[in-house]
Amino acid sequence: MGLTDLPDRADVVVVGGGIMGASTAYFLTEATDRDVLVLEKDEIASGSTGDSSAIIRHHYGPSEIYARTAAWSHDFYRAFEERTGEAIAYAPNPMVRFATEGTPSGDYVEAGADVLRALDLPVSRHEGDELDAAYPMLELDDIDFAVSDDDSAYSDGTDVAGGFARAAQNQGATVVTGVAVTDVLVEDEAIAGVETDEGTVEADEVVLAAGPWTPRLAATVGLDVPIEPMREQVVILDPPADFSEESLPDLPSGGPPGGDWYLRPDFGEGVLVATHHTGGETDPDTYDRTPDQSTLLDLTEKIGAFAPGLAEAGVQGQYCGVYSTTPDHDFVIDQAGPDGCYLACGFSGHGFKHAPAVGRLVTDLVTGAESSLVDVEFFALDRFEDDPTGHGVPDDKI
């Protein structure tokens, strides 16, 4: 994918060929006749997107806004090939929240079930003896109840970002890889273009969708975007044969209460296990892509306690990826700074499932259409002006 020649002008430059930039280019070219140019410094999906566990769920505790954007996006994913002409990997798999009564996380799990029911999204609840019958492969002695987000699924970040980018190209977008934006150009308080390591591109509008690199670019137009890049660690297990036969087909996505790690079945008979919001701040250019030995040992112990049949699992693969974490774990989708400057960033480890909605919301911002999906004001950058924690540091790791 990509062109060797860099155009010297576009109506809209989208910086970043991750899932958010690619989705934005798709929706912009579907809804408008603007000339759209995607600039990606490396390859499509080479950032957080390529490392994503790509779980598509709708349970977000009491937050209806994310349940809505997830559900809308999931409908799009189900129809992805029909809508875009591009096939994607997709496997239905319930996402289950395990909880204990009378705890803040138990309340969060119950609240999420209520939201799902209110939105007519399939949800089931198991408690007591039913738990062992529902999840015989898991050790749930300390668990009081489980809420299953029944219609969940998982996919693949590289597949989806590539699909969006090719479909955007088919709709007229230009996608250039291997070209880095070094500066955002402003004239008379309005976007004038971008400077790249291959020359200047004039443009009227710029969408900064550069994942954990976005704050650096936003700073060139005077915007302070509070994103901490955090390193998360992933291991793909090779389950023993009896687990693969008896348990893998019914294994849900999820993890014990606390939310600092989760597992899900993987394409190709593996089991993916990943840390969640446990990593320290990192540099997206130089972070160590190999998980720490101490983390692997800790995860092995936790996995053995939660899914005993996986205690003796081998390892198929391992890597690390980067979350773009905001103080409140909420996204930044906004017009901010000079006229024509848009932000789509801060997806905090849970952006994949919302990517179609994000592309649509950014398109609505660019065209000035009032979005009927959700109130995009929730994602505005200025929430950090009065309070540096924005909506507040979340109790649960969403």
Ligand SMILES: Cc1cc2nc3c(=O)[nH]c(=O)nc-3n(C[C@H](O)[C@H](O)[C@H](O)COP(=O)(O)OP(=O)(O)OC[C@H]3O[C@@H](n4cnc5c(N)ncnc54)[C@H](O)[C@@H]3O)c2cc1C
């Ligand atoms: C380990 C892991 C597991 C995850 N699991 C899930 C999950 O199960 N479900 C879920 O919903 N979400 C999940 N996420 C989160 C989700 O993957 C991200 O929110 C999403 O991929 C963010 O996409 P993005 O396009 O914003 O960023 P990125 O994918 O990082 O894309 C940004 C792109 O911009 C490019 N770029 C940067 N700077 C420049 C520049 N100056 N010029 C040109 N190009 C530039 C980069 O090379 C990169 O390709 C996970 C993330 C990780 C890391």
